[in-house]
Amino acid sequence: MTHRLLTPEELEAALLAIGAERYHNLHPFHRALHDGKLNKGQVQAWALNRYYYQASIPAKDATLLARLPTAELRREWRRRLVDHDGTEPGTGGVARWLRLTDGLGLDRAYVESLDGLLPGTRFAVEAYVHFVRDRSILEAIASSLTELFSPTIISERVSGMLRNYDFVTEETLAYFTPRLTQAPQDSAFALGYVKEHARTVEQQQAVLNALTFKCGVLWSMLDELDYAYVAPGHIPPGAFKPQDAS
Ligand SMILES: O=C(O)c1cc(C(=O)O)c2c(n1)C(=O)C(=O)c1cc(C(=O)O)[nH]c1-2
Numbered sequence: 001m002t003h004r005l006l007t008p009e010e011l012e013a014a015l016l017a018i019g020a021e022r023y024h025n026l027h028p029f030h031r032a033l034h035d036g037k038l039n040k041g042q043v044q045a046w047a048l049n050r051y052y053y054q055a056s057i058p059a060k061d062a063t064l065l066a067r068l069p070t071a072e073l074r075r076e077w078r079r080r081l082v083d084h085d086g087t088e089p090g091t092g093g094v095a096r097w098l099r100l101t102d103g104l105g106l107d108r109a110y111v112e113s114l115d116g117l118l119p120g121t122r123f124a125v126e127a128y129v130h131f132v133r134d135r136s137i138l139e140a141i142a143s144s145l146t147e148l149f150s151p152t153i154i155s156e157r158v159s160g161m162l163r164n165y166d167f168v169t170e171e172t173l174a175y176f177t178p179r180l181t182q183a184p185q186d187s188a189f190a191l192g193y194v195k196e197h198a199r200t201v202e203q204q205q206a207v208l209n210a211l212t213f214k215c216g217v218l219w220s221m222l223d224e225l226d227y228a229y230v231a232p233g234h235i236p237p238g239a240f241k242p243q244d245a246s
Helices: 008-022 028-034 040-067 071-085 093-103 108-113 119-134 137-148 150-164 172-197 201-229
Strands: none
Touching (some): 008 137, 008 172, 028 150, 040 071, 040 093, 040 201, 093 108, 093 172, 119 137, 119 201, 137 150, 137 201, 150 172
């Protein structure tokens, strides 16, 4: 690969091109989820596995927060912790995700126990947490940039699932409403940060690689769900076994 130094605008365009090619809105499992092609048990499997991603996001943000060098950066990043963990019990994104799993008829203690998780979900989520813990601050911030693309998929998901599943209500999907304003705020900051701080060819390549890596995390979580719950349908021993194929 030969690389030259990109302008900040070219770097942004290269990041957007990665999302256009690799973001998980393109995965067949998401298309099936949004188009109403899954049964209730398969939707439950998605929500149960995705719970681990949601629950791990504040832990990954906390590892980064601890390394940020200025109050200004920490103030910005700690908003994410508040968004996910809330300010008191029952508030914040993780609690709202549990309302989604409740609404789908899953037992809360079972979801929180992680007993039914696919092994591949665990590996993918942990790879993300470890990436943010171990890589440079620049790479860690860049790896959050999939959120540039999440408002589009969230809008598609909410309208598609409400239209296509009688077991899904607006209340069940309430998790997603605040994300439509939180994600653009978060990703605008992260994008501005990487455009300003990726000043060498190596740093720019590291930023692009971090986003590619993160797209792979999200993609592989859906590969695991597809393999276990759609086709060929080999559910790993001990993982969640849907009872409801309606
Ligand atoms: O619904 C989605 O497809 C989706 C995608 C992503 C993402 O692109 O990483 C996030 C979220 N949702 C989300 O709800 C969320 O809180 C979140 C945090 C992060 C992150 O990397 O820090 N990504 C995402």
